[in-house]
Amino acid sequence: MQYLVSVIDDKSNPGSTDRRPAISAFNERLIAEGYWVFAGGLADTDTATVIDNRGEQAVFSDGPFVESKEYLAGIWVWEAPDLDVALKLATEASKVCDRKIEVRPFL
Amino acid sequence: MSDVEEAITQAHHEEWARVVATLTRRFGDLDIAEEAAAEAFATAVERWPADGVPPNPGAWLTTTATRRAIDRIRRENKRDDKHKEAQMVYDSPEPPGDIDDDRLRLIFTCCHPALAMEARLALTLRMVGGLTMPEIARAFLVAESAMGQRITRAKAKIKAARIPYRVPSAEDLPARVTGVLAVLFLMFNEGYLATGPDTDPVRHDLTAEAIRLTRLIRALLPDDGEVAGLLALMLLTEARRTARVSASGELVALDEQDRGAWDATLIAEGHRLVRERLAAAAAGVAPGRYQILAAINAVHTSARDIRDTxxxxxxxxxxxxxxxxxxxxxxxxxxxxxxxxxxxxxxxxxxxxxxxxxxxxxxxxxxxxxxxxxxxxxxxxxxxxxxxxxxxxxxxxxxxxxxxxxxxx
Incomplete structure (x- = not known):
């Protein structure tokens, strides 16, 4: 079972910026224990571009598709046998990243 | 009530959760288990008056429900082969658990912390308590369709997010038991002080169900002090139920209650549990909040008159x-x-x-x-x-x- 694990940051109350070493160590462990599928941090939402090609021609627009105080700062994909395992890891991840974490199953 | 009707009611009380729990384990799907269990009881209502009550009602119901479940899976497999995969039993690798009972698995799944509190309550009443959707909707004063949706959504999340059907590991058990007790306490309180202008002031169906489920947890986890405490608290509160509302439907405060109308049997059982926990506390086990609340209620129910409190x-x-x-x-x-x-x-x-x-x-x-x-x-x-x-x-x-x-x- 794969889960998308989103790291959520808050523009008005951001998590601490010194988490990189802790996150690296946590990633090492995820890999060693077989949970790690993918991980990546994201650049600022200001760097996003939205493309809408549902109409006659593609429209590009600057910025994220939704402006909000809370935003996606990074993601993981984990392979875990069930939600309890994923939630346990996510509980640790929240401490490691000093940010909120959302766990959502893939179909 | 005829003997057969009584046997069916009793079987519903005693076997519903067991049938749902056994089928959930076997088929890995709450939906199938719930529907098949409901069908098995409907079949019993049809057949038992003519055929007589089977010697082992629980086994009869489980067998009947299992057949219904297999029929449904076959039907759906024919219709949609992709569906088959979704309904495959997933056997999560399971270390030999501390407690091995399907009903416990069912309760822990229904009270999972990833579900909203109101979904946990509704799901527990339906899956473990065997209450019907209209009964649950009435208990919480929401439309039947809304309650149905709440339960459907919860079941869908359990399946999609793969909330496991398992008794939590020993390390997680205390926190998860606390979560289960919170659901049962909420159920009891809603029954004891029902809200709403058109509701009976005390919903005996809810208080009785909460007590029944807490008894079940107690039977499964006999050494847990807070489980004993919550059961004692419920019993000592329930004992005063009839004295608590007057004939004209007015609340009777503790100092004005007819203490002779209190249920002596429930009080005796509650006091026994409190004494058991006091002994444990004397041996150095710190009591939790339910045990302390039960002890407070034991003081009140020990006084023959408010002045003796x-x-x-x-x-x-x-x-x-x-x-x-x-x-x-x-x-x-x-x-x-x-x-x-x-x-x-x-x-x-x-x-x-x-x-x-x-x-x-x-x-x-x-x-x-x-x-x-x-x-x-x-x-x-x-x-x-x-x-x-x-x-x-x-x-x-x-x-x-x-x-x-x-x-x-």
């Missing part, structure tokens, strides 16, 4: 509880004991300090109203009663508060 004991227990849980609601209840020991003036000062945190909590205003009344401050008391009546949602309580207000001189 050992208030200093009650106060000591509230002090202990406040250390564990410094909530303003506990401080409010503590103040009621203070009023008995040190007088209403001291108690009122303590209550007034809680205003900013309990301004919308009707017992805060009801307690103040009573203390002000005892101090002869009628005008202020009346205003407090008005506010309490405005906020109270229980019909019996509103009637009681209204009478007390109108008796003010």
């Amino acid at each position: 050992d208030w200093s004991q009650v106060l000591a227990l509230y002090d202990q509880l406040a250390r564990l849980d410094p909530s303003p609601i506990i401080a409010l209840n503590r103040a009621i004991a203070v009023a008995e020991l040190d007088g209403p003036e001291v108690a009122l000062a303590a209550v007034d300090r809680l205003e900013h945190r309990l301004a919308d909590y009707h017992p805060y205003h009801a307690t103040r109203a009573d203390l002000l009344r005892r101090l002869g401050r009628s005008q202020q008391s009346r205003a407090a009663y008005d506010r309490a009546i405005e906020l109270a949602g229980n019909t019996a309580e509103t009637a009681y508060l209204t009478r007390r207000r109108d008796q003010l001189r």
